[in-house]
Each structure stands twice: as structure tokens, then as C-alpha cells.
Amino acid sequence: MIKLYLAPMEELTGYIFRNAVNRHFGHIDKYFTPFLSPDNRIMKTRSAREIIPANNEGLYVVPQLLTNDPPQFNDAAKLICDMGYQEININFGCPSNTVASKFKGSGILRSPELMDRFLDGVFDKKGSALSQYPDLRISVKTRVGYNETSDFEKVLDILDLYPFYEIIIHPRLKKDLYNHKPRMELFRSACAKLTGDIVYNGDIFSAADFNALTELFDDPSDGYAGKVTAAMIGRGAIKDPGIFRQIRTDKAGTKAELFDFLDELYEDYKEVLGTDNAISKMKEVWSYVTLLIPDEKERMRVLKTIVSAKGDARYKDAVIVAKGKIR
Ligand SMILES: Cc1cc2nc3c(=O)[nH]c(=O)nc-3n(C[C@H](O)[C@H](O)[C@H](O)COP(=O)(O)O)c2cc1C
Numbered sequence: 001m002i003k004l005y006l007a008p009m010e011e012l013t014g015y016i017f018r019n020a021v022n023r024h025f026g027h028i029d030k031y032f033t034p035f036l037s038p039d040n041r042i043m044k045t046r047s048a049r050e051i052i053p054a055n056n057e058g059l060y061v062v063p064q065l066l067t068n069d070p071p072q073f074n075d076a077a078k079l080i081c082d083m084g085y086q087e088i089n090i091n092f093g094c095p096s097n098t099v100a101s102k103f104k105g106s107g108i109l110r111s112p113e114l115m116d117r118f119l120d121g122v123f124d125k126k127g128s129a130l131s132q133y134p135d136l137r138i139s140v141k142t143r144v145g146y147n148e149t150s151d152f153e154k155v156l157d158i159l160d161l162y163p164f165y166e167i168i169i170h171p172r173l174k175k176d177l178y179n180h181k182p183r184m185e186l187f188r189s190a191c192a193k194l195t196g197d198i199v200y201n202g203d204i205f206s207a208a209d210f211n212a213l214t215e216l217f218d219d220p221s222d223g224y225a226g227k228v229t230a231a232m233i234g235r236g237a238i239k240d241p242g243i244f245r246q247i248r249t250d251k252a253g254t255k256a257e258l259f260d261f262l263d264e265l266y267e268d269y270k271e272v273l274g275t276d277n278a279i280s281k282m283k284e285v286w287s288y289v290t291l292l293i294p295d296e297k298e299r300m301r302v303l304k305t306i307v308s309a310k311g312d313a314r315y316k317d318a319v320i321v322a323k324g325k326i327r
Pocket of ligand 1: 204
């Protein structure tokens with residue numbers, strides 16, 4: 001059975017969200033933290049809160065690191081292992097220009113030499129986190145290239161040299177951002193080439209999308225057969241956090257369940273971050289939840305009311321209006 005993962009999403013899938021989604025809907029095999037930059041601040045404030053075990057009880061969490069520097073990776077990985085984690089994910093996908101211009105995230109996809117040097121340091125037998133914690137599982141989450149589809153061949157050659165626990169592929173180029181359709185022909189080429197487990201990520205917005213994809217992955221004539229062991233869902237899970245349960249049990253989330261989840265999430269954010277920050281967090285969440293409003297003009301109107309709401313009472317009024325429009 002294909003496993004189900006919640007994607008890392010900065011500002012969205014932090015520990016407060018993870019715990020709420022687990023309590024209300026569950027059926028998620030693995031949670032990834034939004035990227036953590038392992039400079040000397042890794043164990044300070046936000047990053048530390050994200051990964052301290054007390055904030056992640058009962059969840060299988062994989063911290064994600066964004067770096068292209070082996071010592072930075074290894075130092076952070078050792079701290080993470082000391083906290084009891086068994087798995088770490090490397091980010092080769094972030095398309096933000098600030099990140100990519102420093103050859104981090106998707107930026108590393110335009111320098112196969114740098115990628116190889118970095119991975120060599122990560123998987124090195126001496127001095128690495130892996131040498132100290134030999135059971136540590138290292139996975140990577142990657143796009144399929146920077147500007148050109150031809151980039152991917154070199155990337156695959158390098159990824160194939162290292163014993164990744166899993167390779168998570170979002171089949172878009174850096175320059176695609178989230179536009180166009182996922183480039184399935186490149187995803188298929190990865191399935192044909194790579195020996196390890198592959199995780200598919202991209203544009204799963206409903207249980208029907210998931211079913212169509214898994215049918216494709218299971219079809220022995222289609223080149224994917226047997227290689228895809230998990231599916232990772234991001235935006236579709238913010239819009240409908242019940243998607244995992246629906247995939248597993250066929251029981252879709254109801255409107256009442258969704259609204260309970262959103263109300264509790266807001267209260268949880270308020271408790272930790274205060275009202276203003278909780279409202280900004282919820283605005284991000286609502287930018288996906290309002291996709292459940294079929295009429296675009298109405299959706300934009302509702303979202304605007306939420307986004308411009310200031311203070312607890314106004315936010316709650318805007319939410320009442322939004323709930324009334326969701327089908
Ligand atoms: C707002 C936002 C924040 C994201 N943050 C991260 C991140 O921290 N690390 C990461 O690897 N990917 C990040 N992503 C990419 C998602 O994990 C995922 O690859 C992408 O949304 C495609 O999957 P989906 O179609 O299921 O949403 C982010 C995406 C969005 C839209």
C-alpha cells in the first residue's frame with residue numbers, strides 16, 4: 001500500500017498544524033517539517049520549537065534541512081539525531097530566488113558538481129552525522145531541474161550514486177514554480193533509472209487525483225511499476241486536511257469536521273503565537289481552504305474579507321461568512 005506523507009510547507013505545516021491535523025483526521029504516515037536552515041541558529045527559537053520532541057509526540061516527523069554545506073548539514077544532523085530522530089530530509093526543491101541564487105534548494109540543481117561534493121560530505125564515512133549515527137536515514141526532496149528538462153539526467157546520475165532512504169520528486173523545474181502540469185515524463189524517467197524507493201509529489205488535490213495516479217503507478221506497462229512507495233500531498237491537504245483519511249477509508253471529511261479543525265487550529269495558534277500572528281497564520285490556511293468555494297469571484301471576495309480582517313472579532317466575523325460559502 002502506498003504510504004501517505006504531508007508535504008513540508010513553510011508557514012503552513014509547522015508543528016501546531018501537524019498536531020491539529022493528526023488529532024482531527026490522521027492517516028498520515030509521515031510529516032516533514034518546513035525547511036530548517038542549519039546555520040548557527042538551528043537550535044534557537046523557531047527551528048527548535050519545530051523539532052523538540054515534546055511538540056511532536058505521537059507523530060512520525062522528518063526534519064528537513066536546507067543547506068549545501070556538509071559541515072553545516074552534519075552538525076545540524078547530529079543535534080537532530082541526539083533528539084531521537086531517525087530520518088532527515090534534504091531540500092533540493094525550494095524555488096525561491098533568494099534561496100536558489102545561493103545554490104541552495106532548487107539552486108543546487110544547476111551545479112551537479114556542487115551537488116556531488118555536498119552529498120559526498122553527507123554520506124562520508126568519516127566525521128559525518130551518518131558515521132556517528134549509522135542507522136540515520138537520509139532522504140532528498142527534489143525538483144526535476146532548474147531551467148531545462150535536460151538538467152535532470154545529470155541530477156539523476158548523481159542521486160543514483162548515494163544510498164538515499166527515499167527520493168521524493170516534485171516533477172516541476174525551478175522555473176515552473178507551481179505553474180503548468182507536473183512533468184510526468186521526467187518522473188517516469190526517474191522511476192526507470194533510480195534503484196531506491198521513490199515518492200511522488202505534485203498536484204494531488206483530491207482522493208480521485210490520488211486514485212488516478214496510483215492506478216498509473218501500478219500499471220506494469222507504464223514504466224513506474226513498483227517504484228513509487230509513497231505519495232506526498234501539500235496544497236491539497238491544506239485545502240482539505242481530511243484528504244488522507246478519505247484516501248485510506250473512503251470517508252471524506254465533512255464541512256462540520258473541517259470547520260471544527262479550523263476553529264481549533266486558530267485557538268492553538270493563538271495560545272502559542274498571540275492573536276495577530278495566529279490571524280496571519282490562518283490567512284495563509286484560508287487562502288487554500290477558500291478553493292472549496294467554486295465561484296472564483298465569490299472566492300476572491302471571501303478571501304479579501306479574511307485577509308483584511310484585523311483583530312479577533314473581525315477575523316471570526318469573516319470566517320462566519322467564509323463558512324457560509326463553502327459547499
Ligand atoms: C507556501 C509553500 C511553502 C512550501 N515550503 C516548502 C518547504 O519548506 N520545503 C519543501 O521541500 N517544499 C516546500 N514547498 C513545496 C511543497 O512541499 C510541495 O512540493 C509543492 O507544494 C507541490 O506539492 P502539492 O502540489 O501537493 O502542493 C512549499 C510549497 C508552498 C506552496
